[in-house]
Structure formats: C-alpha cells, structure tokens
Amino acid sequence: MTGALDGYRVVEFGHYIPGPYAGMLLADQGADVIKVEPPGGDPYREDKGFMVLNRSKKSITVDLKNEEGKEIARRLVQGSDVLIENYQPGVAEKLGIGYDRMSALNPKLIYCSVSGFGHSGPYRDIEGWEQVVASVSSYYTEEGNVANPIYFPVPFASTYAAFQAAYSVTMALYARETIARGQRIDVTLFGAALKGFGYFFPQVFGRYRIPFHPQSTWPTTRFYQGSDGEWFFFSATTPAFFVKFCVAVGKEEWLTDPTFDGAPFFIFPPRNVKATSLLTNLFQTRKRDEWLEFLTAADVPVARLNTLEEAMEEPQILANNMIVDVLESDFGTVKEMGLPVNLELNPGAIKGRSPRLGENTVEILTATGYSKKEIAALKKNEVI
Amino acid sequence: MIPLKGIKVLDFTTFAAGPAFPSFLSEFGADVIKVEPFDGDLFRLLGASFMVINRGKRSLSIDLKKEQSKLIMKRLIEKTDIIVMNTRPGIMEKLGLDYPSVKAINPRAIYLQSPPYGTKGPKTKLAAFDPIPLSLGGMYLMQRGPGNPMYYKIPFCDAGTPVLCFFGVALALLARARTGQGQLVGTSLLNTAIAYQATEFMQYKKIKRSYVKDMNAKGRNATDRLYLGLDAKWFYVSCKSDEHWKKLCDAIDLDTLKSDPRFKTREKRLQNDAELAEVLFPIFSLGNASDWVTQLQKIGVPCTMSVKEDELYDDPHGVATGMFHEFNDPMLGPAKAIGHTLKFSEFDLSFDRLAPFLGQHSSEILKEVGYTDEQIQQFIENKIIQQSQDKPLKELSDEALKQRGYPPDFIARIRTMQ
Numbered sequence: 001m002t003g004a005l006d007g008y009r010v011v012e013f014g015h016y017i018p019g020p021y022a023g024m025l026l027a028d029q030g031a032d033v034i035k036v037e038p039p040g041g042d043p044y045r046e047d048k049g050f051m052v053l054n055r056s057k058k059s060i061t062v063d064l065k066n067e068e069g070k071e072i073a074r075r076l077v078q079g080s081d082v083l084i085e086n087y088q089p090g091v092a093e094k095l096g097i098g099y100d101r102m103s104a105l106n107p108k109l110i111y112c113s114v115s116g117f118g119h120s121g122p123y124r125d126i127e128g129w130e131q132v133v134a135s136v137s138s139y140y141t142e143e144g145n146v147a148n149p150i151y152f153p154v155p156f157a158s159t160y161a162a163f164q165a166a167y168s169v170t171m172a173l174y175a176r177e178t179i180a181r182g183q184r185i186d187v188t189l190f191g192a193a194l195k196g197f198g199y200f201f202p203q204v205f206g207r208y209r210i211p212f213h214p215q216s217t218w219p220t221t222r223f224y225q226g227s228d229g230e231w232f233f234f235s236a237t238t239p240a241f242f243v244k245f246c247v248a249v250g251k252e253e254w255l256t257d258p259t260f261d262g263a264p265f266f267i268f269p270p271r272n273v274k275a276t277s278l279l280t281n282l283f284q285t286r287k288r289d290e291w292l293e294f295l296t297a298a299d300v301p302v303a304r305l306n307t308l309e310e311a312m313e314e315p316q317i318l319a320n321n322m323i324v325d326v327l328e329s330d331f332g333t334v335k336e337m338g339l340p341v342n343l344e345l346n347p348g349a350i351k352g353r354s355p356r357l358g359e360n361t362v363e364i365l366t367a368t369g370y371s372k373k374e375i376a377a378l379k380k381n382e383v384i
Numbered sequence: 385m386i387p388l389k390g391i392k393v394l395d396f397t398t399f400a401a402g403p404a405f406p407s408f409l410s411e412f413g414a415d416v417i418k419v420e421p422f423d424g425d426l427f428r429l430l431g432a433s434f435m436v437i438n439r440g441k442r443s444l445s446i447d448l449k450k451e452q453s454k455l456i457m458k459r460l461i462e463k464t465d466i467i468v469m470n471t472r473p474g475i476m477e478k479l480g481l482d483y484p485s486v487k488a489i490n491p492r493a494i495y496l497q498s499p500p501y502g503t504k505g506p507k508t509k510l511a512a513f514d515p516i517p518l519s520l521g522g523m524y525l526m527q528r529g530p531g532n533p534m535y536y537k538i539p540f541c542d543a544g545t546p547v548l549c550f551f552g553v554a555l556a557l558l559a560r561a562r563t564g565q566g567q568l569v570g571t572s573l574l575n576t577a578i579a580y581q582a583t584e585f586m587q588y589k590k591i592k593r594s595y596v597k598d599m600n601a602k603g604r605n606a607t608d609r610l611y612l613g614l615d616a617k618w619f620y621v622s623c624k625s626d627e628h629w630k631k632l633c634d635a636i637d638l639d640t641l642k643s644d645p646r647f648k649t650r651e652k653r654l655q656n657d658a659e660l661a662e663v664l665f666p667i668f669s670l671g672n673a674s675d676w677v678t679q680l681q682k683i684g685v686p687c688t689m690s691v692k693e694d695e696l697y698d699d700p701h702g703v704a705t706g707m708f709h710e711f712n713d714p715m716l717g718p719a720k721a722i723g724h725t726l727k728f729s730e731f732d733l734s735f736d737r738l739a740p741f742l743g744q745h746s747s748e749i750l751k752e753v754g755y756t757d758e759q760i761q762q763f764i765e766n767k768i769i770q771q772s773q774d775k776p777l778k779e780l781s782d783e784a785l786k787q788r789g790y791p792p793d794f795i796a797r798i799r800t801m802q
Contacts, residue, residue, distance in 0.1 A: 004555035017583065029555055048591065049583025118727070123701040127624070127686040131608065135620035136688035138696045140610060143537055144600070146692045149610055149618050151601040152536060153527055156543075159580055163547040168726055170554035171412065175387050175730065177561045183730035191725025194696075194707055196543040199404065200433045202721035203697045214599050216535040221515060223524075223533045231533055233519035238399075238426055239789060241511065262791030265429060301511045303519040307530050311522035311578075312587050319505025322578045328588070335587040340575040341552040344568040346559050 003030020004346040008173065010034065010082040011073075012057070013097060015042045017130070017155055018114040018189065019086030020053040021162030026082070026169065027056035028339050029348040034076060034364060035059045039382070041357040051328050052336040056351035060365070061358035061384055068383045070096035075368050077102050077109065081182075082169055086114040089124055099184050109182040110172040114165050118188045128189055130155045137193035142201075144212045161192035211269060219275035220245075220264035223305065226288030231305035234279070234295075237264055241300055248298035249282065328353045358384070386413035387731050393417065393466045395441060396481070398425045400514065400539065401573055402470030402498065403437045405546035409466065409553075410440025411724060411733045417460070417749055418443045422770050424742040429789055431777070435713050436721045438739035444750075445743030445770035448479045452768045457481065459753040461489045465566075466553060468496045473508050483568045493566040494556040498549050502572045512573060514539040521577035526584055529595035540580050541573040548576055606660035607632065607653060610690055613673030618690035621668075621680065626650060631685050636667055713738060716777065743772035 005026055010033045012023040020035070020042070027033040035042070035057045044050045060076075063069040073096060077083055083102055085092050092098045092113070099111050113119065116128010126132060134140060134157055135149075144150030165187045172183055215223035220236045236242040242263045246254045254260045259274050260267065267275050283291060288304075295302045306314065312323055312335055322338040339348050361384050365375050378384045391414040395406040403418070403425070410416045418425070418441040427434045446453050457480075461467070467486055469476060476482045483495045497503060500512035518524060518540060527534045552569040560566060578585055584593070596604075603609020607623035623629050626649075633642040641647065641663070646656040653660055668676060673689060680687035691699065697720045702708055709723030724733045746769045747760050755763075763769045777785065777798050785795050 004559040021582070025551065047583065048586060052582050052586060117701060118705055121701045121704040123688075126681055126688065127622075127684075129622050129624060129686050131603065131622050132620050132686045132688040135610070135690045136699070136701075138691045138693045139538070140618075140620070140690050141692045147616075148600060149602075149690045150599075151596070151603045151610060152534070153596060153604070154523070154536070154540070154580060155583070156538065156540070156580070159582070160544060160547060163544060163551060163579075164726060167547065167551040167554045168728070170551060170558055171387055172728070172730070174554060174558045174561060175385065177558075179385060179730065181730070183728055185729075186727035188705075188725065190701065191705075191707060194702065194722045195725045196547075197538050198693075198696065198722045199436055200400065200539065200542065201693065202432050202436045202719050203694070212537070214532075214534050216515070216537075221513065223519075223535065231531075233515050233524075235513045235516050237513040262789070262794065265789075266791045266794050268793065296510065299511065301513055301516050303512070303516040305519050305524060305533055306522050307525045308522035308581070308585060308593070309587065311520065311585070314520055316501050316505045316507040316574065317521065317578065320502045320572065320575055322575055331588045331590075333588065337578050337582045337585050340571055340579040341548050341555070342570045343552065343555055343559065344570075345563075345565065346555065346567070 002346060003028075003348040004343055005170070006030035008032070008082065009080040010084060011036060011076050011080045013083070013085040013087065013092070015086065016044045017049070017053065017158035018161045018165070018187075019084050020044070021159060022112070022114065022165035022169070023084055024053050024056060025162065025166040025341075028350055029341075029343075030346070031082070033057040034080075034360075035355065036064075036073065036076070037061050037357060039063050045357065051326070051331065051334055051354045054354040055326060055336075057355055058360035058364060059355035059358055060361045063383050064095040064097065066381070066383045068378060068381065072365070072368070072378075072383070073097050074105060076364070078106050079368070080106070080109065081173065082110045082112065084112045084114065084165065084169070088127055089115055089119045103182065103184070107181050108176065110169055110176070110185065111182065112165055112169050112185040112187065114161055114187045114189075116188065117190045118186055123190070130158050130189065133157045133189040133193055137190060137197070139193065139197065142197070148212075150212060156196060157189040157193040160196040161187050161189045164192055164195075217269065217272060218264070219267055219272050219279055222276065222279075224280060224283040226286055226291050227284050228287045230288035232288050232292055233303045233305060234283075235301040235303075237301065239263065244298055245295070245300045248295065248300060251282070254278075324350060326350060326353050329356055385730055385732065388412040388414035391415065391466065392464045393468065394419060394460060394464045395468045396476075397468050397470040399427045399470070400433070400437065400542040401545040402468065403427070404542070405496075405498075405549040406468050407437055407440050408546060408550050411735060412731070413734075414466070416441040417745075418740065419448075420445050420742055422447055422767075428742065431716055432719070435716060435719070435739040439721075439735050440737055441740055442737070442745035442749060443740035443743055444746050445772060446746070447768055448481070450768050452763070452766070454480055456750065456753075456755075456763070456768070458489055460749075461486055461493065463753060464490065464493055466494045466496065468498075468549070470498045472499050472511060473503050487566070491566055492560065492564065494553055494560065494569060495566065496549055496553050496569045498545055498571050498573075500573045502574060503570060514541040514573065517541055517572075517574040517577040521574065521581065522585065523577055523581055526581060527596050527601070528599065529597065532597070532599075534599065541576045544580060545571065545573055545576040548579065605654060606657050606664055609661075611665065611668040611676075613671060613676060614669060615672040615674070617673035619673040619677050620688055620690055621676075622686040624686065628685050629653070631683050632680070635679055635683055635685065638667070709735060711738060714741070741772055743770040746771045
C-alpha cells in the first residue's frame with residue numbers, strides 16, 4: 001500500500017509557511033517533493049517551524065538569477081507534475097519560472113501560485129505577509145473590536161491557504177486523468193482569510209457581532225476555573241447539552257430561568273453577565289479535575305486547558321498519531337505533528353527529517369542528467 | 385470543465401465543521417444531498433451561518449431510525465460516490481451507516497469520517513465543539529503562556545477541518561481513478577487544532593518559546609504591529625527587512641530616526657523595542673490611518689487598514705477579484721457572503737443553489753432512485769420521509785418562532801426585518 005500521491009513529483013519554490021506547508025502535506029501523502037532554495041536558503045530556516053513544514057522533502061540550492069540556474073529549474077519542472085511557488089506576483093516570471101514559460105515547456109504541469117492577494121486587483125503589489133492580510137481581512141478587529149483591535153500570532157491565513165493549495169493541486173491531478181492537461185491555480189492568503197472565517201459570518205440582517213473577552217463572551221461556551229484556580233473549557237453548545245448539564249448539576253431551574261432564555265446560542269449581552277456569574281460561582285464549588293471527570297461522565301463537553309507541553313502528552317492526540325518523533329540534524333529528536341489526514345488503503349508517511357540546505361543537490365542534478373563535470377562547474381560558478 | 389460533475393455526495397453532517405466541506409464539493413460541481421432528521425440540522429437555528437455553509441445542497445428529511453428508511457438509504461448509497469460523516473463513532477453503526485455497511489453496498493464509495501476527537505483512543509466517544517480540541521491541543525495558552533487563556537473568536541477547527549476533509553477526499557478520488565476502489569478517509573477537529581499550530585506544536589531539548597503576554601496585543605514588535613491614526617482608525621505596519629525599515633524612516637521623514645544608534649540594526653531595534661514603539665506611536669497618531677496606508681503602500685512598506693467587518697464586503701480588492709457572493713436568501717433576505725476564493729484556469733466553479741429548506745427535495749430525490757409517486761406518498765404518510773414547506777422567518781408567528789427556540793429579544797429583531 002502506498003500513498004495516494006506516490007509517483008507524482010512536485011517542485012516547490014516555497015518559503016516561510018504557505019508554499020512549504022502545502023508541499024509537506026503532499027510529500028507526506030507520497031509525492032516526491034523537491035524544494036528549490038536560493039543560495040542563502042529559505043529564510044524560514046531561522047524559525048523552528050521550518051523543520052516540520054519541510055520534512056519529507058529534498059533540498060536543492062539554485063541561483064535562479066543565473067541563466068544556468070534557470071536552466072536547472074526548467075529541466076526539473078519539465079520532469080515534474082506539480083510546481084508550487086509563493087513569491088510576490090511578478091517575481092516568478094523574473095526568475096524564469098513563470099506560468100507561461102513553464103506550461104509551454106510542460107503542458108501537463110499543475111502550476112500552483114500561493115500569494116498574499118493574487119496576481120491581479122488593487123492589492124496585488126502589497127507584500128503578502130500574514131499580518132497585513134489578517135489586518136485587511138478584519139481579523140484583528142473581529143478578535144477585539146473596532147476601537148481596540150487585538151493581534152494574535154496564529155498564522156491562520158497562511159495555514160488555511162496551504163490546506164487549500166493541497167486540495168487544489170490534488171483536484172487538478174484528479175481532473176488531469178480526464179482532460180490530460182495541467183492548469184494554473186491561484187491561491188491567496190486574502191481569499192483564505194475570507195473563506196476560513198468570513199464563511200461563518202456573512203453580511204446579512206440579524207448577524208450579531210460577538211464582543212471580545214479573553215475567556216469568551218458566551219456563558220455556555222467559555223473558560224471557567226475550578227475551586228483550585230485551574231482552568232477548563234466548558235462547551236454546552238447545543239440546547240441538548242445544556243439540558244444534560246443542568247440536570248447533571250441539579251440546576252433544572254435554569255432551564256426555565258429568563259437569564260438563560262435561548263441557551264446556548266442566544267444569551268446576548270447584557271444577559272450574559274448574569275449567566276456567566278451564576279456559572280462561575282457554580283464551578284467554584286469543586287476542583288477543576290473533579291469537574292472534568294463529573295461532566296465528562298454526564299456527556300457534557302469539557303476540556304482541560306492545556307499548555308503545548310501538556311498537549312504533547314495528551315493520550316487522544318497520541319492515539320491519533322498526531323505526535324511523532326523525527327530525528328533532526330541539529331536539534332536531536334523532535335516531537336512534532338503527525339499526518340492530519342489519513343487514508344485507509346493509501347496511508348501516507350513521513351519520509352524523513354527536513355533537509356539540510358542543498359543536501360540533495362548533487363543527487364537531484366545527477367538524476368536530471370547532469371554529469372559530474374557539469375555539476376563541478378556549476379558549483380564553481382556558484383549556480384548551485 | 386466542471387471537475388465533480390456527476391459525482392454524488394450523501395452529506396450526513398450537522399452543525400458547523402461538518403457541513404462546510406460538502407458545500408465546497410458542490411462548488412466544484414458535485415450533486416450534494418443533505419440528509420436531515422425530522423427536526424433538521426440544529427444549526428438551522430443560527431440562520432445566517434447555516435445558510436452560508438449549506439449552499440449548493442438539496443435536503444432529504446428522513447427518519448433513519450425507521451426500518452423502511454434503510455432500503456431507501458441502500459438505493460442512495462448504491463449510487464453515491466462520497467459519504468460525509470461527522471458523528472461520534474458508534475452512532476452510525478446503530479443506523480447501519482458505518483463504513484463496513486456502506487462498503488458492502490458500494491465498494492466504490494469514499495467514506496469521509498471526521499468526528500470531534502477521532503476514531504481510536506480514550507476520548508472518541510465524547511462530544512466536542514470547536515473550542516474543546518483547541519483547548520486540549522494547547523492553542524489557547526500558546527499566545528500568553530501558561531495560566532493566561534486567550535480565547536479566539538475565530539473557530540479554527542470549524543474553519544480548517546472542512547478544508548482538510550477536501551484534501552483527504554481529493555486524494556481518495558485520485559486513488560480511486562487509478563484503482564477503482566473507494567476507501568475510508570479520516571480526520572478530526574482535534575487533528576485540525578494541531579495542524580493550525582504545526583509550527584509551534586513541537587518539543588525538543590532547548591526549545592525556546594516566546595509569549596505575547598499582553599491581552600491587548602497589537603503585534604509582533606514596534607515595526608510589525610497595529611498603530612492608531614489621527615482619525616481614530618487602526619492600521620497595520622509590517623517591516624520585515626532592513627529595506628522596509630529604511631523606507632519607513634524615509635516616509636516618516638525624521639532624520640534623527642534613521643541615524644539613531646538605538647534603532648540602527650534589526651537586533652538593536654528588537655533590543656530597544658519598547659522605546660521604539662514609544663517613538664513611533666505618537667508619530668503615527670499625527671496622520672490619518674488611510675493616509676499612512678496609501679503612503680506606505682506606495683513606497684513598498686507592507687501596510688493595510690485594520691478593517692472592520694462591515695467594510696469587508698465592500699473591500700475593493702475583494703470585489704475586483706470576485707470574492708463575494710451576493711444573493712437573496714429565501715429565509716433571511718438580501719445577503720453577501722464569501723464566494724469562490726480559488727482560481728483555476730480549467731475549472732468552472734459555481735453555487736448552483738442556495739441552502740435548502742428542511743426536506744425541500746425529499747420527494748424529488750426519492751423519485752431519482754426509482755420510487756413512484758404512490759410509494760413516495762406512502763413514505764410521507766408513514767412518516768418515513770418528510771416533504772417540508774418552509775417559510776421565511778418573518779412570515780412565521782411568534783409562537784412558531786418560540787417553538788423553534790428563538791428567545792423574545794431575537795424575535796423582536798426578526799419583526800424589524802424588511
């Protein structure tokens with residue numbers, strides 16, 4: 001049994017998160033992913049996240065500003081199924097790997113661009129960093145409010161865009177079985193930000209804007225503390241679970257109390273303040289772990305508030321094979337995320353640690369038909 | 385081409401994370417049937433959100449607990465390509481709709497299972513909503529550090545799980561094109577929670593973590609953060625390189641800034657971050673946010689307005705690049721939602737229909753699999769299926785709305801609708 005993408009080859013001109021994350025998802029599902037890096041390497045190598053986003057891949061360093069470097073890229077792309085790039089619009093063309101040229105060379109190529117705002121439109125030339133995309137997508141205002149937007153560090157748009165790129169490339173490969181040609185795909189962080197979040201919040205009458213609170217504004221979907229001051233998340237997020245909860249804790253009167261009218265979806269401010277304080281007081285009567293045990297037994301959704309370290313010991317996450325050990329070059333054994341998507345008959349697998357810069361250059365060039373002499377010359381001329 | 389033309393999907397999902405994925409399949413051309421109990425998908429109570437994530441589907445309302453429904457489902461499964469589930473393990477077994485049962489009827493079917501926690505392990509029998517796996521997975525302490533939860537309003541799991549589901553099913557479609565076989569595909573809300581944190585969800589000797597302690601965080605550092613303009617509007621400036629910094633200094637036109645030894649290099653700027661913020665904040669407050677954004681964008685410093693959601697749907701770039709879908713929802717009236725955000729040179733994507741009323745297509749769907757009008761009428765009379773005639777919310781009486789679970793303050797809002 002092999003991965004669903006076994007036998008497909010991807011050339012990735014990616015840096016930071018969006019392109020490389022997509023490349024990694026494809027690599028783990030069987031694709032042979034070659035990461036083409038400039039002589040200085042992917043700048044994300046400074047970040048510990050580089051290791052996980054670039055496992056299962058090979059690395060070749062090529063100076064694409066050099067004509068011989070462009071030729072290497074051409075030969076690699078000619079023999080590949082997929083090209084992923086996440087440069088600022090216009091840069092790929094300058095480096096000789098733009099869509100027109102590459103698709104003429106290889107009409108079956110799936111060419112996937114991941115950019116901040118896309119290759120057309122008023123924001124095209126704004127550098128597509130996560131934060132400026134998030135800002136103009138209303139994320140920080142949504143997290144806080146208009147008068148006080150709040151920054152958060154989760155690279156939401158980059159990650160969502162990477163997921164979109166992964167399925168878009170796969171869909172294009174699937175379609176290629178029928179139409180026998182490749183195509184161009186444009187994924188944007190801006191589109192990802194809109195789709196991932198705005199998808200749930202359309203502009204329509206009656207759309208309620210949730211105020212910010214670090215523990216959440218909704219009384220029945222919120223962080224609470226036990227008597228020992230430890231945190232847990234309480235999520236009686238449907239009427240049925242709210243009923244289960246009230247019965248379990250002997251508070252059936254809440255089911256007809258106007259304070260909780262419309263629970264759990266419709267307890268808007270200012271009613272939420274009273275509801276929250278009633279629940280806060282209730283939860284003060286037992287320790288956190290006691291509440292977790294008690295409410296879990298009553299089939300009320302709750303969860304411990306875990307740090308990352310604690311999450312890495314969490315039995316269910318381990319059971320999902322979502323914590324794996326990878327032996328890295330410079331950091332020893334690294335615990336990192338496993339495969340988030342699993343196919344029963346075509347299981348994927350991590351192929352190996354992230355590559356050192358240019359680690360597979362010689363091997364890849366040799367396989368592409370360059371002789372030892374040619375490779376030596378390329379090295380001398382600082383093309384590779 | 386329409387990539388999923390002729391592909392049939394049976395969508396058993398409810399609530400938020402589950403249903404969004406089949407609507408993506410519909411965008412790509414699949415025929416999606418949403419299978420609902422007589423009470424309907426509970427998420428219908430949320431009106432607007434339900435409408436967006438259930439675009440492109442038809443609704444079959446059927447009582448899966450009744451014996452006769454099994455024969456109806458068998459006919460549908462025989463003809464289906466993709467089955468989508470987000471229930472906890474154990475529930476579908478009781479209804480004869482687990483993967484082994486489906487496989488026995490149709491080995492070509494792809495079965496996507498995306499429960500809250502997973503299918504193996506200590507918590508799989510438990511229910512969970514978006515914040516639960518995020519809390520368990522460390523997401524809410526990632527920002528401010530241990531002891532200081534930071535809740536995110538954005539439902540990361542609800543948003544991301546559908547996209548990972550699409551990846552899984554696309555892989556299975558590709559595999560099926562080569563082997564002719566369907567298979568079981570799995571992910572979970574919990575897996576998505578981890579996938580969003582992939583670049584932080586790591587452990588090794590000497591790992592360094594950094595926290596943004598402030599609950600009112602404005603950014604990463606003084607040159608990569610939100611600032612407040614004279615017009616009381618916020619904007620985000622993002623200097624990622626020395627080149628950006630130099631350009632920013634030019635724009636600010638303060639000679640002392642560029643030559644100030646405290647801020648000359650990237651290391652020094654990070655070292656003296658608090659002081660730099662104190663220098664920049666008053667400077668930025670002297671000009672309107674929109675003017676700063678225009679000026680900085682012009683010279684190539686990444687900078688955008690911090691938009692509020694009302695303005696989002698008028699965003700000129702979103703409009704120019706066709707990101708929005710405007711329509712008239714039969715329940716809620718005129719609406720704008722996010723449309724197709726991906727561009728394919730070979731694919732034609734579309735929303736063929738809006739979100740369905742409960743049981744709007746029950747009869748039509750049964751007819752397609754060979755039942756006669758008489759048989760369908762029998763099923764309706766015996767309460768096996770339901771053919772509903774729903775109405776826009778504003779046309780329902782107060783009593784009817786109350787019965788559906790809307791409280792008085794929400795009913796009052798509905799009465800003010802046009």
